[in-house]
Amino acid sequence: MLDPAIRDLARAKNFAALTVIPRSGHPMTHVMWIDADDECLLINTELGRAKAGAMDHDPRVTVAIWDIDNPYRYAEVRGRVISVEAGQPAADHIDKLAGKYVGGPYTFGPTDRRVLYRIEPVRQRITP
Numbered sequence: 001m002l003d004p005a006i007r008d009l010a011r012a013k014n015f016a017a018l019t020v021i022p023r024s025g026h027p028m029t030h031v032m033w034i035d036a037d038d039e040c041l042l043i044n045t046e047l048g049r050a051k052a053g054a055m056d057h058d059p060r061v062t063v064a065i066w067d068i069d070n071p072y073r074y075a076e077v078r079g080r081v082i083s084v085e086a087g088q089p090a091a092d093h094i095d096k097l098a099g100k101y102v103g104g105p106y107t108f109g110p111t112d113r114r115v116l117y118r119i120e121p122v123r124q125r126i127t128p
Contacts, residue, residue: 002039005126006075009065010036013100018043019062020054028054033097034065041077041119044094046112047086055081055117063119075126083118090114 002010010016016034019027030051035042041063045052055061059081066074091106094114098106 002036002041002077002121003075003124003126006041006065006077006121006124007036007038009067009075009126010034010041012068014065014068016041016043016063016065018051019064020051021058021060022050022054023057033101034063035093035097035100037118039118039120040082041079041121042093043117043119044090044097044114045117047115048113052115052117056084061119073127075124077119077121078123079119079121081117082120084115085118086113086115090116 014034016032017029018032019029021027028050032043035044061079061081063077063079064074091108091114093116094106098104
């Protein structure tokens with residue numbers, strides 16, 4: 001279960017740093033839009049991106065979310081990808097995120113195919 005304070009931080013207009021482990025074994029980090037349901041963090045990306053390939057290869061991830069109004073307040077979630085959903089649900093979700101972050105619908109490219117990753121927390125903490 002996702003800590004409610006972390007859930008609220010992810011649902012607000014805050015950014016996250018997603019760290020994944022690609023096949024090379026060298027961790028890589030991406031600044032991302034973030035969302036959450038009551039149980040998991042939600043990451044939306046495009047099929048074929050390096051981060052998507054890394055999460056498909058190794059489901060272990062770390063997500064840090066910082067409060068845009070107070071960057072000294074942040075959460076860290078170490079977890080694992082438990083489900084992946086492509087197609088219309090992922091496209092609808094990126095539109096929801098675009099509304100939150102840029103105030104309008106997401107502008108899809110001609111070959112843009114979205115995928116939504118659900119990340120279950122294994123370890124989580126938030127600063128006061």
